[in-house]
Amino acid sequence: MSSAGRSTRSGRESSAPTDTAGLGSTRARLVGARTGVLADAIVAVVRAARAVGRAFGQIAGRLGSVITPLGWVVIAAIPIALASGYALGWLELVAIGWGALVLSLVAVLFLLGRAPYRMSLGLPHRRAVVGQSARASLTVDNGGRRRMLGAVLEVPVGGSIVELALPGLRRGATHEETFSVPTERRGVIPVGPVRTVRGDPLGLVRRELSWSEQLELVVHPRTVSVPSTSTGLIRDLEGAPTRDLTASDVAFHALREYQTGDDRRYIHWKSTAKTGVHMVRQFEQTRRSHLVVALSLSTHDFASEAEFELAVSVTGSLGVRAIRDGRTVSVVVSTITPEFAKRRLYAVRPLATHMADRLLDDLAVVDASIGALPLRDMARIVSDGTPGISVAFLVCGSRTRTSELRAAAASFPPDVEIVAVVCDPDAAPGMRRLAGLNVLTIGYLEELRLALSRSAAVA
Template identity: 30%
Template sequence: MASEGAPTGFRTGLRGLTTRGRSFLAAGITAVLCSYLLGQGALLQVGVLLAALPLLAAALVLRTRYQVAGGRRLAPHRAPAGQEARVHLRVDNISRVPTGLLMLEDKVPYVLGPRPRFVLDRVEPRGYREVSYRVRSDLRGRYPLGPLQLRLTDPFGMCELTRSFSAADTLTVVPLVQPLPPVKLAGAWAGYGDSHSRAVALAGDDDAVPREYRHGDDLRRVHWKSTAKYGELMVRREEQPLKSRATVLLDTREIGHRGAGPASSFEWAVGCAASVGHHLLERGYQTRLLTDNGTQVPPVVTGANSSVSESIGLLLDELAVVQHSSGGGLNRAEEVLRHGGEGLLVAVVGTLDDEQVAGLGRLRRSAGAAVAFVLDTASWSSLRQPAPAGPDEGLQRQLRLLREAGWTVLAARAGDSVPDLWRMADVHAQAAATAPDSKGTAGR
């Protein structure tokens, strides 16, 4: 809840006089001058009354504006692109006098729609009014809402002041997330920990799974029975469950994408990364987002101070504002992955050259599983020109090289569905796709 600022003087009230108020003031001053020239005492009283009304109205409005407070609430704060969000406004009259007619106007960016305007009837003392409006954007990003502007008028319509509240909010338009089917990826389980939680949790003290002593181990973990059996110092394994890790690599290079606006290959790639990241986080993966320039959003560990929803929100907030990069390669991302690329690697890439394909092939060695969405950006090139019937020979060769390096390759074209492509990453679907045909050749 935000209230309006300090007064700026009675001149502000005079500048806020409406046409009616100025007319009354001019008529009053004229009547006073005429009474002085003509010597009419009754005309003087009329003139004083006419001039006093707009001045009293201005004083009333100036006093009322200190006692008006406003607030804004967004539902939700994160809205998927193309879907609506509702903005709720509340105006409280915390004074002891009614406000008269109020006119509200909230400031919103043009991409969210026209500026909403509302006319509120007289608000009783200690009362409030609530209104709401809807916003929608097909373009992801962060959009400021506010400040809220309020026009205060007196009951006679002689004075009108426009003031802005200080509070503002931000609506985050995130990429549209598509639910993905659960699939089984070859080698997808990779993480850390001494043992699998299910194996250790079922073992008692006598059945504890031991390992050899390492420098720095707590001596209280020494398992004396196993030490006597093996003839060397043994300790109990930490009951630390394996945790799946995943990295979503997003290619943001401007030269690697085609098209413009929501129908571009870049926006398709951002939406794909959002859907995959959301899916992996929900399935328990500690997921980080990595871009071609080396920028990464580290995973948020689920625990007492965080949750899966917070991790998803962090990922979507980053994807809401990601923009094209001016880089020409994936070298920085490759360097990050070489120093910590274990686990599942999902890459969403645009147009690649042979050197970049070779680099992705090398990264496959350190990943538990690797899935690549390779965009055929020629199909996004232009809506005026018909798209090619299929990937060109160069792209086909690159896809073959990635498959030979161990990647699960999913070729994406304009209009393709992310859930349908993700379903093809299943090990059973891959086995069926690569099974020998009737002629004995492997299918592609």
């Protein structure tokens, strides 16, 4: 084989989608591209060590949730004081050991029993938007036969704790409290369960009792109302005839002889009567607008978290507008390669597009990752796996180079309109035309609406 042939073959092998170059996963950092027995053994040892660490962590967490640091000191003092006291003959140490034992047994008594509360935690709205106020309600009912003393209730809200003061309740009385749920960040915020804390006066033990179920508040990314997809770029593509011929459509092309399997509804009877041969109509296939919105989750394409959050909002705005217009739309994000994968995963993950709320639910939980596919690889997969694309929006950040945008646009057929939305708060907003695509640069979400409105006006 010639050297040119060998170099061509090696070039194809090096660009095959089974390499681990740039994988960025834990396995790649441990063993690189090695796949032998030794490499698998190293990965297995690391995974086993992590599993053992998680098991010990769970056990320690359960004990730590009941015994306080002071309680651990008292428990440790019992054998030390008793053993030292009896060995050295020190009555003081013996007294300290037995006293610590008595305190520990008395502290356990404070953990017994359960108050007859009935609590109901509610969220008036299970969805919210970033920055929008959201509230939760708690209803407490005394279902016992005696008056209950006041208590302090704890409600976990995300990573924080909301403390509510519960007054004393007589038999059959009900008390209701409302509190706010922070929505500064996009995501799913767990609310609850409501719990009470019981413990001894010295603080040796602390028992948490749960009284309600855990609810979830889905915080959607912020979106803006963009111009209808019936205007501008997409309006020019909708209904335009193509050179592809089909047996049924709107744009008439010509007549041809009937062939086995043709639909008899399209037989042209006048021409059939003139020629004596069955003739059927042939049509030019018209274009239906199929929008694709591709969001990169790779940290390679974004310089900051603010850029990524802006890109998520852009994706939601475009997808919601297309869904409400009744268009055929696909919203996809990068697939994230697992931490211990041997090879990078070359795929995209579709999001729900049958309802606007479902799409925003999916966008609420997406996160950028070093193991996600960059935009240039996403474009090739989307082009190969999504037939009939008419308009493709590629959403990325400021770290995506112009050469990468051109390579992404080259993956699509020539008749597909490509719009790259670059989210860069530090750049001047505007739209420029490159070879094969339009590049729209925005720094704020409102600029997306203004830019699409200008393109609709020009069209």
